[in-house]
Amino acid sequence: xxxxxxxxxxxxxxxxxxxxxxxxxxxxxxxxxxxxxxxxxxxxxxxxxxxxxxxxxxxxxxxxxxxxxxxxxxxxxxxxxxxxxxxxxxxxxxxxxxxxxxxxxxxxxxxxxxxxxxxxxxxxxxxxxxxxxxxxxxxxxxxxxxxxxxxxxxxxxxxxxxxxxxxxxxxxxxxxxxxxxxxxxxxxxxxxxxxxxxxxxxxxxxxxxxxxxxxxxxxxxxxxxxxxxxxxxxxxxxxxxxxxxxxxxxxxxxxxxxxxxxxxxxxxxxxxxxxxxxxxxxxxxxxxxxxxxxxxxxxxxxxxxxxxxxxxxxxxxxxxxxxxxxxxxxxxxxxxxxxxxxxxxxxxxxxxxxxxxxxxxxxxxxxxxxxxxxxxxxxxxxxxxxxx
DNA sequence: TTGGAGTCAATAGG
DNA sequence: CCTATTGACTCCAA
Numbered sequence: 151x152x153x154x155x156x157x158x159x160x161x162x163x164x165x166x167x168x169x170x171x172x173x174x175x176x177x178x179x180x181x182x183x184x185x186x187x188x189x190x191x192x193x194x195x196x197x198x199x200x201x202x203x204x205x206x207x208x209x210x211x212x213x214x215x216x217x218x219x220x221x222x223x224x225x226x227x228x229x230x231x232x233x234x235x236x237x238x239x240x241x242x243x244x245x246x247x248x249x250x251x252x253x254x255x256x257x258x259x260x261x262x263x264x265x266x267x268x269x270x271x272x273x274x275x276x277x278x279x280x281x282x283x284x285x286x287x288x289x290x291x292x293x294x295x296x297x298x299x300x301x302x303x304x305x306x307x308x309x310x311x312x313x314x315x316x317x318x319x320x321x322x323x324x325x326x327x328x329x330x331x332x333x334x335x336x337x338x339x340x341x342x343x344x345x346x347x348x349x350x351x352x353x354x355x356x357x358x359x360x361x362x363x364x365x366x367x368x369x370x371x372x373x374x375x376x377x378x379x380x381x382x383x384x385x386x387x388x389x390x391x392x393x394x395x396x397x398x399x400x401x402x403x404x405x406x407x408x409x410x411x412x413x414x415x416x417x418x419x420x421x422x423x424x425x426x427x428x429x430x431x432x433x434x435x436x437x438x439x440x441x442x443x444x445x446x447x448x449x450x451x452x453x454x455x456x457x458x459x460x461x462x463x464x465x466x467x468x469x470x471x472x473x474x475x476x477x478x479x480x481x482x483x484x485x486x487x488x489x490x491x492x493x494x495x496x497x498x499x500x501x502x503x504x505x506x507x508x509x510x511x512x513x514x515x516x517x518x519x520x521x522x523x524x525x526x527x528x529x530x531x532x533x534x535x536x537x538x
Numbered sequence: 539t540t541g542g543a544g545t546c547a548a549t550a551g552g
Numbered sequence: 553c554c555t556a557t558t559g560a561c562t563c564c565a566a
Contacts, residue, residue, distance in 0.1 A: 243544095243545075243546090244545075244546055244547065245547090246545080246546070246547065246548090247544080247545055247546070247547095250544095250545090251544095256543095261543090262542095262543060262544080264543075264544065265543065265544065268544095342548090343548085345547090345548055345549075347548095347549085347550095365540095365541085389541095390540095390541070390542080393541080393542080394541090394542065394543070394544095397542085
């Protein structure tokens with residue numbers, strides 16, 4: 151098929167200064183089709199036009215992150231490709247990150263340059279259908295290697311191996327000297343880290359505290375920590391993560407509300423609309439209800455996709471973010487990105503859901519954040535009572 | 539220092 | 553195996 155004007159090379163340089171790549175498993179000595187030896191980097195692909203991804207990200211027109219993830223999910227499931235393989239070889243991310251990204255893509259305009267990178271990579275990947283084949287080849291090879299390994303090394307009952315880094319003894323090769331990066335922990339393969347797991351009641355308590363004060367003072371944090379018998383850092387981390395995740399949920403709602411979801415008017419976040427008074431709020435995820443992977447083909451150059459841009463709903467207060475609500479449109483890149491088939495820009499019956507008490511709560515939390523910022527800006531502490 | 543954005547990586551379910 | 557969740561960590565900017 152004479153499609154894209156793009157050269158489809160693969161593998162190649164991954165510029166980037168520092169950064170920690172994933173070491174661990176690696177299937178480096180892999181050569182699928184005509185991969186060139188060039189870079190040892192396990193990371194992906196700029197490929198085309200010699201531009202680094204970062205450059206492409208910088209020049210990229212606005213992409214519809216929701217549509218991209220939807221398409222990627224569809225392609226992956228249709229072809230039985232896992233997030234791990236896709237993430238490690240195409241995006242340079244771990245499975246968990248991919249899962250998160252696919253399930254809750256942030257809108258393009260709210261992403262930092264770095265955050266846009268995975269989406270650009272996904273779009274690029276989608277642009278050439280042959281990429282799917284390549285991934286499938288990799289999968290096959292991986293499996294083969296795995297089989298070989300477990301077959302040959304039967305004798306050895308390597309009782310325990312270091313948890314990290316799969317690596318193996320395959321032919322050789324790489325003296326791996328990983329180590330480094332995070333953490334002090336050395337010797338003693340055991341005694342890793344307990345991995346704190348908060349009990350449901352602890353989470354409840356923290357959520358309640360959050361609703362009262364999204365940005366607790368150090369003092370409050372100390373109190374909470376001792377009260378719940380948790381490390382201070384755990385409480386701090388919890389608040390960081392919770393705020394961050396709440397924020398993201400809001401983005402999702404924004405996208406869904408604006409983009410209209412597919413199909414039927416039905417299905418929504420499950421859960422009876424009601425939900426008792428306060429109590430858990432939440433992170434109650436109404437996961438994305440994506441349509442079945444029915445092989446519906448839709449196409450459109452996402453380039454022109456701003457059709458879905460939307461935003462600015464009612465109040466929708468925004469923080470000072472980088473919101474470049476502009477549509478760049480670079481001729482050159484157009485050709486790079488605007489390809490034949492790609493993401494679906496599903497136009498869908500807009501359906502606005504006025505209800506959703508959870509949404510309301512999230513908005514409220516968002517407001518709290520904003521208030522906090524304003525207070526801070528006004529140089530006041532205790533964003534609590536501000537009687538005039 | 540504090541908070542946000544991105545991620546990692548352990549782990550809980552399928 | 554695979555995916556989703558989530559505490560912790562790194563980087564960076566204010």
